[in-house]
Amino acid sequence: MNATHSARLRGQTALITGASAGIGKACALTLAAQGIDLVLTGRNAEALEAVAAQCQSGGTKVLTLAGDLTDTGFVQRLSEEASHVQVLVNNAGVLTYAPVLEITTEQCAQMFATNVVAAFDLTRAIAAHMVKRGSGHLVFITSGAARNVAQHGVVYAATKHALSAFAKGFRLELKSHRIKVSEIAPGMVDTDIRQSSTHPDVVKSLAARKFAPLRAQEVADALLYALLQDSNSATELIELRPAFG
Ligand SMILES: NC(=O)c1ccc[n+]([C@@H]2O[C@H](COP(=O)([O-])OP(=O)(O)OC[C@H]3O[C@@H](n4cnc5c(N)ncnc54)[C@H](OP(=O)(O)O)[C@@H]3O)[C@@H](O)[C@H]2O)c1
Numbered sequence: 001m002n003a004t005h006s007a008r009l010r011g012q013t014a015l016i017t018g019a020s021a022g023i024g025k026a027c028a029l030t031l032a033a034q035g036i037d038l039v040l041t042g043r044n045a046e047a048l049e050a051v052a053a054q055c056q057s058g059g060t061k062v063l064t065l066a067g068d069l070t071d072t073g074f075v076q077r078l079s080e081e082a083s084h085v086q087v088l089v090n091n092a093g094v095l096t097y098a099p100v101l102e103i104t105t106e107q108c109a110q111m112f113a114t115n116v117v118a119a120f121d122l123t124r125a126i127a128a129h130m131v132k133r134g135s136g137h138l139v140f141i142t143s144g145a146a147r148n149v150a151q152h153g154v155v156y157a158a159t160k161h162a163l164s165a166f167a168k169g170f171r172l173e174l175k176s177h178r179i180k181v182s183e184i185a186p187g188m189v190d191t192d193i194r195q196s197s198t199h200p201d202v203v204k205s206l207a208a209r210k211f212a213p214l215r216a217q218e219v220a221d222a223l224l225y226a227l228l229q230d231s232n233s234a235t236e237l238i239e240l241r242p243a244f245g
Pocket residue numbers: 017018019020021022023024041042043044045047067068069070091092093094095114141142143144185186187188189190191192193194
């Protein structure tokens with residue numbers, strides 16, 4: 001990356017959801033290092049403040065808003081506080097692996113509410129402000145599960161297929177307003193997201209994995225690549241896979 005690239009991002013502000021942990025945290029630290037100001041959100045206020053403090057130590061301006069994205073009142077408040085952002089990174093997500101006949105309705109509902117409905121509501125609200133300004137960049141962190149369905153991951157895959165459709169649909173409807181849309185679809189990443197998957201068959205199959213997952217930093221690097229493109233060039237999809245998975 002050269003000085004022109006960095007200068008392209010300086011002075012911009014990005015809203016990152018799910019910034020308290022994992023991929024979102026890596027994205028926050030990576031964008032802060034590029035001089036991008038941040039609005040960070042997640043439910044865990046303490047973890048969020050710790051990430052913000054790390055970002056601020058390099059001089060980045062950070063606004064934190066802790067809350068639950070499945071609460072429509074919070075999404076409304078967040079979209080008002082973050083109405084000025086040039087970049088939205090839809091990263092927050094949950095994952096529970098379980099066999100289709102055993103996964104509970106509550107687990108399905110939580111994945112759809114977080115991964116699909118909340119992302120749609122927030123994107124619509126933020127995109128409305130971008131449309132008024134005639135510029136902006138929407139990023140969706142989907143998954144390899146946006147195109148494939150793995151055993152025990154059927155509901156999660158359904159949510160990520162939906163999120164990928166949103167990426168395509170927002171691009172279609174908003175390109176005339178000069179809004180870019182990027183989808184980043186990583187394979188397995190080394191975060192805590194699988195901790196809620198306690199079904200014995202799932203635990204066994206995860207333990208049998210023989211390849212090294214991606215690091216959250218590698219997803220953050222892909223995000224940076226997408227954001228650094230020239231104004232007339234759009235990175236529409238980055239699929240990242242563990243090399244030997
Ligand atoms: N890890 C992987 O293998 C992998 C692979 C491909 C794609 N992805 C996707 O990457 C994204 C980030 O995953 P990760 O692996 O970094 O997971 P993670 O470490 O578990 O982090 C998930 C983040 O989402 C936030 N979040 C979850 N539910 C929320 C809610 N209802 N309201 C607000 N924030 C919420 C969490 O914050 P709080 O706990 O503070 O609320 C946390 O910051 C997800 O969309 C995931 O599907 C992950």
